[in-house]
Amino acid sequence: MSWRARRALVLLTLALGATAAGWVRGEVYQEPDAFVAEIFGTKPAPKVLWLTKDIQAQAAAILGHPPVQLRQRYWSDAHKSVWILEEIGKEELITAGFVAADGRIDHVRVLVYRESRGGEVRYPTFLKQFKNSTLAHNNTLDRDIDGIAGATLSVGAMERMARLALFFDRMSRQ
Amino acid sequence: MSPRLLLLRLLRRWHARIGFAAMLFFLMLAVTGLALNHGQALGLDGRAVHAGWLARWYGIKTEPPRRAFRSEHHVLIAANGRWLLDGRASGQTLPEPLGLIEFADNFAVASETALYLFREDGELIEKLERGALPGAPVQAIGSSVRGIVLRTASGVFTSADALSWRLLTQRSVLWSAPAELSAAQRQACEEALTPGVSVQQLLLDLHSGRFAGRYGPVFVDLLAVLLAVVSLTGAWLFLVPRLHRGRH
Numbered sequence: 001m002s003w004r005a006r007r008a009l010v011l012l013t014l015a016l017g018a019t020a021a022g023w024v025r026g027e028v029y030q031e032p033d034a035f036v037a038e039i040f041g042t043k044p045a046p047k048v049l050w051l052t053k054d055i056q057a058q059a060a061a062i063l064g065h066p067p068v069q070l071r072q073r074y075w076s077d078a079h080k081s082v083w084i085l086e087e088i089g090k091e092e093l094i095t096a097g098f099v100a101a102d103g104r105i106d107h108v109r110v111l112v113y114r115e116s117r118g119g120e121v122r123y124p125t126f127l128k129q130f131k132n133s134t135l136a137h138n139n140t141l142d143r144d145i146d147g148i149a150g151a152t153l154s155v156g157a158m159e160r161m162a163r164l165a166l167f168f169d170r171m172s173r174q
Numbered sequence: 175m176s177p178r179l180l181l182l183r184l185l186r187r188w189h190a191r192i193g194f195a196a197m198l199f200f201l202m203l204a205v206t207g208l209a210l211n212h213g214q215a216l217g218l219d220g221r222a223v224h225a226g227w228l229a230r231w232y233g234i235k236t237e238p239p240r241r242a243f244r245s246e247h248h249v250l251i252a253a254n255g256r257w258l259l260d261g262r263a264s265g266q267t268l269p270e271p272l273g274l275i276e277f278a279d280n281f282a283v284a285s286e287t288a289l290y291l292f293r294e295d296g297e298l299i300e301k302l303e304r305g306a307l308p309g310a311p312v313q314a315i316g317s318s319v320r321g322i323v324l325r326t327a328s329g330v331f332t333s334a335d336a337l338s339w340r341l342l343t344q345r346s347v348l349w350s351a352p353a354e355l356s357a358a359q360r361q362a363c364e365e366a367l368t369p370g371v372s373v374q375q376l377l378l379d380l381h382s383g384r385f386a387g388r389y390g391p392v393f394v395d396l397l398a399v400l401l402a403v404v405s406l407t408g409a410w411l412f413l414v415p416r417l418h419r420g421r422h
Contacts, residue, residue, distance in 0.1 A: 033305040046306070046337055070299045073306065073337075088220070153214070 026092065026114030029122060032084045035097040035111055036075050039082050046073045049172050062139050062163045063087065072168055080106060081172060083165040089115045089154035096158060098165035105130045105162055118151030121158050130158075135166045182414065189407040196400050203397065206381040213374050222265070222370025224256075229368050238360050239367050241352035243274035247294070248281050250274045251355065253367040259283075260296055263366045273315040273350025277322050282336070284315035284324065284350075291336055300336070308339035316349035323347045 030038075037043045048071045051059060059067045075082045080101040086093045092114035099107035108130045110122035120126060129145050136142040141163055147155045193200075209216060229236050239253035251258040255267040269285035276282075280299060283290045287310060291299040304310050309326030316323040321334035323342055330347070331339040355363075376385070383390030 031305065048300075048337065068298060069301060070293065070297055073300065090214075 026112045027119065028112050030097075030109065030111050032095065032097060032111055035084070035109060036082050039080070039097075039099055039107070040075065040077065044075050044077070046075055047172070048073055049168055055171055058139060058167060059164060062167060063160050074168065074172060076172065081169045083168055084111070085161040085164060087157040087161050089118055089157045091115065094121070094154060094157050094161075096161050098162060100165055100169035103134055103166065103170065105133045105166065107131075108158070108162065110158075113154075115154060118148070118154035120148045120151050121154045126155075127158075130162050133162065133166075135163065135170065139163055139167050141166075178414075178418075182411065185407045186411055189404060189411060192400050192404050192407075196397060196404075199397050200401065203381060203394075206377045209377050210374070210381060213377075218372075218374040218377065220265075221373040223373060223376060224263070224366070224368045224370040226365055226368050228371050228376075232371055234369050234371070236364075236368055238364050240355060240360070242355055242359070243271060243283075243350055243352055245274050245276045245281060245350070247276065248274060250283060251363050251367065253364075254369040256367045256369065257283075258363050258366050259292075262296060272312060273352075275315055275317040275322065275348075275350050277317055277334075282315065282322050284312050286311040286313075289315070289322075289324070289336065302336055306336075308333075314349050316347040318342070318344070318347045323349075325349075 033043060049055075050071050051067055051069075056067055056070075072083070074084075080099055083098045083100065084095065085098065086095050088094070093112075094110065094114065095112035097107075097109045097111050098105060108127045110127070113119050113122060126146075126148060129143070130141075133141045133143055141159065145155065145159050145162075209218065226236070237253050239251045239258070241251075243250045248260055250260075250271055252268070252271050255269075257264040257268050257271065269287060272284045272286065274281060274283050279294050281292050281294070283292070287303065289302040289307060289312065291302070293299055307326070308324060308331035309328040312324050312326055314325040316325070318332060320332045320342070322336060323330060323332045324339075330342045332342040333339045379385035379390075381394075383392070383394030386393065
C-alpha cells in the first residue's frame with residue numbers, strides 16, 4: 001500500500017473515530033467546568049444543596065418526575081449561583097448551565113446536546129427568552145417561552161430546568 | 175331465495191367469520207396503536223422489558239455475570255450494562271464498575287468515567303463525572319481512614335465528601351477487588367441482568383408485525399386487507415337493506 005493510501009486510511013479511521021466519539025458523548029458545546037470558570041473568572045469550590053423530602057416533592061412537581069439524586073452541586077458567590085442541570089428531551093439528556101442572580105435567570109447556555117433533533121434550543125435567539133425570568137405562582141416561569149417547531153420536547157426540558165434552577169437558587173439562599 | 179338475499183347472507187356470514195377470526199389481532203393492533211400514539215405521556219421511551227427469551231428473540235448477545243464486588247454491607251454484580259446492587263436491578267444502562275467501597279454511612283461505586291455515591295438504603299446521592307472527579311479515567315477505588323480513595327492516571331486522591339479532593343500521601347488503602355461468582359450465583363442473577371428491549375420498540379414491532387420476523391409485516395398487510403373487507407361488508411350490510419326499504 002502506498003504512503004498516500006495509508007495516510008488516507010489513517011485519516012479516515014481518525015475521522016470515523018471522532019464521529020463515533022461525538023455520537024456517544026453528544027454534541028459538547030462547552031464543558032461544564034469551563035462554563036463555571038467563565039462565569040466566576042476561576043472555578044470556585046462547589047457547594048451542595050441537599051434535597052430534603054420537601055425539596056424533592058417540589059422538584060418532582062417541576063420536573064414531572066422525581067429528581068434522580070439526593071444532592072445538587074452548585075457554585076455561588078454573594079450575588080449569583082450557577083447550576084448545571086440535566087434533563088431528558090425526548091430520549092437523551094440535555095446538559096445546560098443556568099446562572100441565577102437575585103432570583104432571576106441571568107444567563108442560560110446549552111452545554112451538551114445528545115438528541116438527534118431539536119438542537120435549535122442552543123441558539124441565543126431561543127435562550128434569550130429566559131433572561132430575567134423569575135418564578136411565579138406554583139414554581140412556574142413568569143412568562144411563556146415560545147416553542148420551536150420540531151423541538152417541542154427539548155423546549156419543554158429547557159423550561160423545566162430553568163424553573164428548577166430558580167427553585168434551587170431560592171432554596172440555597174434560605 | 176333472491177340473489178340479493180343470497181349475497182346479503184353470504185356477506186353477513188363472511189363478515190362475522192373474518193371479524194371473529196381476526197378479533198385478537200385487530201385488538202392487538204388497536205391497543206399497540208393507541209399506546210404508541212401516547213408513548214410520550216405513558217413514558218414508554220424510558221421503559222424496557224428484561225427477559226432472556228426476548229433478548230434471544232431479538233438476537234441481543236448476553237454475557238453472564240462473572241464477578242461481584244462486595245463490601246461489608248453491599249454487593250454489586252454487573253453484566254450487559256446493568257447493575258444488580260443489593261439484589262435490585264438498575265433500570266438504566268450503566269458502565270462497567272471498577273469497585274465498591276463503604277465510607278461513613280454511605281457507599282460508592284466507581285467506573286472509569288464516573289463515581290456514584292449512594293446512601294445506605296441504595297438511593298443515589300450524586301453521580302460525579304469528569305469535572306467533579308480528581309482525574310479521569312479512574313483506575314481503581316478504595317477506602318482509607320480519610321474516606322474515598324481514587325487511583326487515576328494523575329495520582330491517588332482522597333476525599334471525605336467527594337466535593338474536594340487531595341493527593342493521598344499515606345498508602346494504607348484498602349482497594350476494592352472483584353470476587354469470582356460460582357456457577358449457581360451466576361445462574362441466580364443472570365435473568366435479572368439480561369439486557370432490555372425498549373417498550374416502545376417492542377410495541378412498534380408488534381404493531382408492524384416485524385416482531386414475527388420477515389413474514390410478520392406480510393401478515394399485518396393481510397390483516398389490513400381483512401380489516402378493509404370487514405369495513406366494506408359492514409357498510410354494505412348496513413346500507414343496502416336501508417336503501418332497499420327506502421325504495422319500497
